[in-house]
Amino acid sequence: MNDLPSAEQIFAGLPDVLLIIDEHHKIAKVNPVAESFVGQSARHLIGTHIAEQIQFQDNRLVKALVDRxxxxxxxxxxxxxxxxxxxxVNFDIHAVPTDQRWRIVSIAPLPAGGPVVEKLSGEQDQFSVRAPDILGHEIKNPLAAIKGAAQLLDRSLDEEQRSLTNMIKVEVERIASLLDRMQSLSTKQPAKVQAVNVHSLIDRARQAIETAYNGDLKISDRFDPSLPEVLVDPDAMMQVLTNLLSNAVDATRNMDCRDIQVITRYSFGAAFSVHGSDQMVRLPVEIIVKDNGPGVSKELEQEIFSPFVSTKTDGQGLGLALVRKLMNDMNGRVRYERAGDAKDTQFILFLPVAG
Structure with missing residues (x-):
């Protein structure tokens, strides 16, 4: 056991720039890669404000550095x-799971040429097709090794030091989960659409969410019973509905009186353009997932469906990006908007009719 590396050695040996910052946004610890990247020794960096050393052009990232x-x-x-x-660079900032006062800043410099990616048209341009698959293959094996080393270290550490190995294991699992979801975004397989009664899918998704709360949560509905069947992939549609309902539950978690609704309706005027042409397609069936939570800030409204944009403190920002991709794969659309007096928010799904 004495031959195993210490947690300090693992931290020092990781290949990315790592900085640990305290609740006042001051640097408390750096690894050697961070010293090289910033061009200063740990002695000069520790105690300085993170924003003095690292600057971003994107205001969201600037704010993230000083948002606990x-x-x-x-x-x-x-x-x-x-x-x-x-x-x-690839940039990541998150709280230490075992002590929310501390945060880890991770920066991975990228080669000047950038990764090889396959460009898609229209809204899919932002999704790399090849990069997530390459990442999944090349990163998951070393991640498993890192997690295994942390588990071995657990046996020879005291309780205080073990919190560091626990942090390593938690973060390894988080990165593996993130890679899985990125690979879902890059999938190019066409949706297996079929005629489906959308109300049956909504009921299944609602029951799954409500069951998880043992009767303490109620999702109400206002259905149009005359709706025709829609042309969707049932599994993909279930994932879309589950994601949106889960988001609504999270958004209303601190509400004294939470109100989550699913509404269906037929809209004769709903038509959308097809990417790359002047053709219009009618998507008359609408599903609305509505809640009385605080909604999305004005700064994020235009980016809410982009990857890695999240309003949750522990979110990865891939859920809504995946919702949009799945809807596009099924020739549908999704839209976010404020409802009525702007106290409620809603996501509207637009679906094609079967037949």
Whole structure:
């Protein structure tokens, strides 16, 4: 056991820039890669404000550095070090699971040429087709090794030191989950659509969510019983509905009187353009998932369906991106909007009629 690396050695040996910052946003610890990236020794960096050393052009990332509740990941973003441009990086900031006062900033500099990706048209341009698969293959094996090493270290550490190995294991599992969801976004298989009674899918999704709360949660509905069958992939549609209902539950978690509704209706005027042409397609069946939570901030409204954008402190920002992709795969659409007097928010799904 004495030959195993210590938690300190593992931290020092990780290949990305790592900085631990305290509740006042000051740097408390750095690894050697961070010293090299910033161009200063740990002795000079510790105690300085993180924003003095690292700067971003994107205001969301600037705010994340000084927001104690921010858990955020961003990919291929420009960064500056002490005002000097340092190229593109993958950036991650999140709280230490065992002690929310501390946060870890992770920065992975990218090669100047960037990864090889396959470009898609229209709304799919932002999704890399090849990169997630390459990442999944090349990263999951070393992740498993890191987790295994942390489990071995557990046996020789005291309780205080074990919190560090627990953090390593939790973060390894989080990264593996993130890779799985990124790979879901890159899937190019066509949706297996069929004629479906949408109300039956809604009922299944609602029951799954309500069951998890042992009767303490009620999702109400206002259904149009005359709706025709829709043309969707049942499994994909279930995932869309479950994601949206789960988001509504999270958004109303602190409400004294939470109100979550699912509404269906037929809209004769709903038509959308087809990417790359002047053709219009009618999507007359609408499903509305509505809640009385605080909604999305104005700053994020235009980016809510983009990958890695999240309003949750522990969110990865892939749920709504996946919802949009699945809807597009089924030739449907999704829209976010404020409802009525702007006290409620709603996501509207637009679906094609079968036949």
């Amino acid at each position: 509740d921010a858990n955020l990941a961003a990919r291929r973003v420009p960064v500056s070090v002490k005002g000097r441009e340092a190229g593109l």
